Amino acid sequence: MIAATIYADWARWNWQASNDTRILLRDLIAWAVDARELPEYGPDATFTLPVTLTNTAATDAAAARLSILTPDKTVVTTTVVNVNIPSGAEAVTDLTIRLSDYPTHLGIWWVDYTLFDANETLIQREAAGARFVVSDPSPVADPDRDLKMWVEAPGYYFVRGMEATFRVQVRNDGATAHTVSLHYPCGATAFTVNPGVTTTVPCTRTIWGSGPFDTQLYEAGVLVGRASAPVVVVAPAVEVTPASEKPRYRAGETALVTTTLRNLQQATFDLRNVLRIRDPAGTLVYSATFTATLPAGATRHITRTPTLPSTLWGLYEIRAEAFRGSAAVGVGVSYFEMPGPRFVITATRPGPYLPGITNTVTFSVT
Missing domain, CATH: 2.60.40.10 (Immunoglobulins)
Structure with a gap:
């Protein structure tokens, strides 16, 4: 992961990677710091987040300064709360966050904390207290939408130049019919999917290289679904x-x-x-x-x-x-x-050989 991050940083400034690549790797690393499921909120959400404060100093803590940081580690606000945390102990404090107060930054946010004693003297430098995710999912990812779609592929591996037929499935889980169309590479012919029905649309394409078979579903010009299937091109052998x-x-x-x-x-x-x-x-x-x-x-x-x-x-x-x-x-x-011709020579003996006379032996060749 670190090697991939180094490459992405170099590639971005050498016109070989997009900013989206850097953001993706940034969030992967932020999550891998402590790989667990994180709470997720929309860009305008208001919520209360429990923040765990651990006092590793030799002195008891009397207050904590909480800082909210964007995924790029920019501090957007700081709050001081009074909380008693004995040395070596931990405490949980609730922090109310209203994301609409801050610029929208999708990704993993941080809540860091710093501890002070009763004399307001710094006893513990900044540490991570909590993380949460801000996301803005596309409507095509909404699990409650009427239309669901997926692709049934004839395989995973393909040979360059071959034709393959992918079966695009569109299911209507709603109560009303939807007139939709599939865009590239399946054409744009409109069709109707009735309630409770799964419609199959065959889509044949010539495979020229590796990459996903990807198609989009539109209704009245609005993207309402998207599905893909992996395509890996191999050399025939x-x-x-x-x-x-x-x-x-x-x-x-x-x-x-x-x-x-x-x-x-x-x-x-x-x-x-x-x-x-x-x-x-x-x-x-x-x-x-x-x-x-x-x-x-x-x-x-x-x-x-x-x-x-x-x-x-x-x-x-x-x-x-x-x-x-x-x-x-x-x-x-x-x-x-x-093999060439072979000759078999067989000797025919006269029987017992008798002394003092001529004994004739004949040979046959086959």
């Missing part, structure tokens, strides 16, 4: 493994070759699989192309039965490639052998 059924084939035999395609990404995409077989001289003897949709993380097996040539013995190469468009996204190579 496929593990390609070609393999023959047998390590050796005879000349002219029909081979069985299986190509295994495994999607290494969590995105679904279309691909083109090309299988090529070359003889020992490098001549292409077989080629086939197959197109398919490979789901995220899925494995697919493609089987082909090429007939092998009747000449040129030796080692044959099987090369399988996967393409998306013109880009190769995976390749695999394997081999099988087509």
Whole structure:
């Protein structure tokens, strides 16, 4: 977080970050000082805030000076209250705050305190006593509004250039019908959502980069809803493994070759699989192309039965490639052998060999 803050401070003055980034990081750090749920109020709220005062000095405290600070640590008002706090003890005092008296500053506000003894001598320097949040939520975040909306995405990961259809859901929890429209990237065609009904609006877009799919809901030109879904673009990658059924084939035999395609990404995409077989001289003897949709993380097996040539013995190469468009996204190579002719010589013996005579032995060659 501190590293991110340093970067945001540098980036803001080097035209690489907005003031909103600095404000967000400021409030994250202010909350992380003591990570707990904070009371939240609107910009014009009036409320009573309990402030805990802890006396860590060696002297009893008789009074406390309370300072209200904006999120940027600007003091807007100071109040002195009489309160007896023995050394090492703590006390709670209530502070009434009327935010309309001060300029609007959204974020985490602070109430700091300083302690004095009965002689009005400072015995404890400024410390944090309480925090609260000032917010001005957009009407689209109002949990009590009639219209609710959300996006059903076909996935989280996508491949650049693919089309994806997002289903925008709009539900009317009110008692009257609402005529609304969805703006970019879903067009601006008006439709009516009746009470108690959820309307589905399909929205198809081409994915070009990472970033949220975001759409807004308008009624009579007023923004009444907003919903988004994350989009992460990944590069397609496929593990390609070609393999023959047998390590050796005879000349002219029909081979069985299986190509295994495994999607290494969590995105679904279309691909083109090309299988090529070359003889020992490098001549292409077989080629086939197959197109398919490979789901995220899925494995697919493609089987082909090429007939092998009747000449040129030796080692044959099987090369399988996967393409998306013109880009190769995976390749695999394997081999099988087509051995040359083999001769088997078998001797035929005449039976028992007899001494002193000619014993004839014949041979057969297959």
